[in-house]
Amino acid sequence: MTTEIRKLPTGFGRLWTAQTVSSFGDGVTHAALPLLALTLTRDPMELAVITAAATLPWLLFGVLGGALVDRWDRRRTMWVTDAARAALLAIPAAAAALDALSIALLAAVAFLLGLGGLFFDTAATAYLPDLLGRDPALLESANARLRGTQTAASGFAGPPAGSALLALGRAVPLLTDAVSFALSALLVRSLPAQPRPAPHTREPLLRQARAGASYVFRDPLLLGLALRPAVGNIAFLAVETVLALFAHDRLGIGASGFGLLLTAEATGGLLGAGLASFLGRRLGTGTALTCTAAAEGLAILGLAAAPNPYAAGLALALCGAGMGATMVLGPSLRQAIVPAHLIGRVASTSRMLAMCAAPIGAVLGGWLATTYDLRTPLYTAAGLLLTMTALTATMTTNHRIETALQSTIPPHSPHHAESPNPTHQDTPKH
Structure with a gap:
């Protein structure tokens, strides 16, 4: 489409x-x-x-x-x-x-x-x-x-x-x-008012909250979009926990050099955000998301094996670019396909999964570094990211995304194709 x-x-x-x-x-x-x-x-x-x-x-x-x-x-x-x-x-x-x-x-x-x-x-x-x-x-x-x-x-x-x-x-x-x-x-006060979605039912708040979470977990596409930042946070926090010590002890980087490493990652993030739409158009959103996730995993693998600060900076810049593109493509897709009356619950559920995963990554990184070696958390994080990429690749395919987008087009639209009747209900349609 x-x-x-x-x-x-x-x-x-x-x-x-x-x-x-x-x-x-x-x-x-x-x-x-x-x-x-x-x-x-x-x-x-x-x-x-x-x-x-x-x-x-x-x-x-x-x-x-x-x-x-x-x-x-x-x-x-x-x-x-x-x-x-x-x-x-x-x-x-x-x-x-x-x-x-x-x-x-x-x-x-x-x-x-x-x-x-x-x-x-x-x-x-x-x-x-x-x-x-x-x-x-x-x-x-x-x-x-x-x-x-x-x-x-x-x-x-x-x-x-x-x-x-x-x-x-x-x-x-x-x-x-x-x-x-x-x-x-x-x-924000000066922004145009938008019609508030009419509540679907007069259900209690807790039941509505569960319906939003259920919508994410029962839809493979939305679940795939939520798993990537959740597993990603485990990996990235494992890296972040030991990154300063790794940079100092293994790469010989001081405080100012460590700041430059973080700047390289942020610069990559800006570049990735700018290229996200181009990648989505060129590869299809599903393929682009898989490629950016793979880039993050390979970048952390490169960081773990980095022999010098320059290679580490390049690896972090690549990781930042993958993250920047992912954080444009994923939320944009979610906003386009989730019904208006559910978008708040779906977005907050996905964000909560990512936030809950962060402490796990921090503890994992500290334990692996203490038990084994400073590079071990980095190699483990790379393995997690690449495994997650392989597992979610079939959940966020171009075909699945096109079907989901098509189901959001009103029946009277000239772009509408034959699809199941998009009934207004709290169950996944795609």
């Missing part, structure tokens, strides 16, 4: 700007929060509490949050959430100015920011296909831009700015992020 490429609507520009501003603020806080914590404690466990607190909302409320977003107005959810996060950051900023910061306060702020991120990200994922008319080509183009600017703002610009702003005062980076959330809320 071919899709006519249309121009992105004006409203997307405001959404794009809002995310860019907010991502910059996220990068500022991402660098500043651990540094603020270091002024209070040197206990690794206390520092870990703050890191864990930020991801805990996804583990506790991921699927329920998706069910709530499917009930709520998506645009209102986004701007109210960002306004609330702006107000929230005023609390630790005031505490920093009054020299009243504590680890408990920073952990609570990290948890609430993570909870806000759950609602905002899920609502934005659900709002975008409505804004773009569920056009697959437009979704790929939009997600490529969103992913690219998010990487640039939160990965390149935000962290150095956060470190620099901290030198001006402990409250300054927190206030900067608060301003970014406030600006984002104002921009």
Whole structure:
């Protein structure tokens, strides 16, 4: 099926700007929060509490949050959430100015920011296909831009700015992020309203949440799209856990060189996001997803065997490119094929699986490095990624994707082909 490429609507520009501003603020806080914590404690466990607190909302409320977003107005959810996060950051900023910061306060702020991120990200994922008319080509183009600017703002610009702003005062980076959330809320508030999908039934919240999770697990295509980031997070966290030590002990890289390694990975991510639509058109989305997943596995294999920092940087750049392309193609496809009344629950279920997998990877990487060798977690991660690629290749084929996309076309459309009657129900159709 071919899709006519249309121009992105004006409203997307405001959404794009809002995310860019907010991502910059996220990068500022991402660098500043651990540094603020270091002024209070040197206990690794206390520092870990703050890191864990930020991801805990996804583990506790991921699927329920998706069910709530499917009930709520998506645009209102986004701007109210960002306004609330702006107000929230005023609390630790005031505490920093009054020299009243504590680890408990920073952990609570990290948890609430993570909870806000759950609602905002899920609502934005659900709002975008409505804004773009569920056009697959437009979704790929939009997600490529969103992913690219998010990487640039939160990965390149935000962290150095956060470190620099901290030198001006402990409250300054927190206030900067608060301003970014406030600006984002104002921009999102000005977006065009989209009709909220009518609730399919008046089921209890927990039952609706289970229906969303069931929709993912019973559909091979959606399950394949969810398994890749979940297994990928196990692999990537296993690598990330030992990467700094591996770079220092095996490659002889110092602190500045390690920063360059991470920059190489982020640069590859930008390139991959930019090439995602081209790869999807040239190879078909299913084949492109399989190729990018294979590239990630081979890149980590190359990193494990890297004899010098240059080879390691090239391997990480290739891995970043595969990840960048995957994170454009996968979500774009999901947004195009999932019914509007389920998109929040499906997106949050997939994200929750990925978030739950991350701690497993961190523990696995530390155990393998302690028990065997620093290269062992890297080789294991490569094996996991390549095995996952082989297992999910048949779940996300071009044919299966074309069938799923065809089933989303209204019967009166000239592009509609004979297909099973797309009844509006909470069961997979593809």
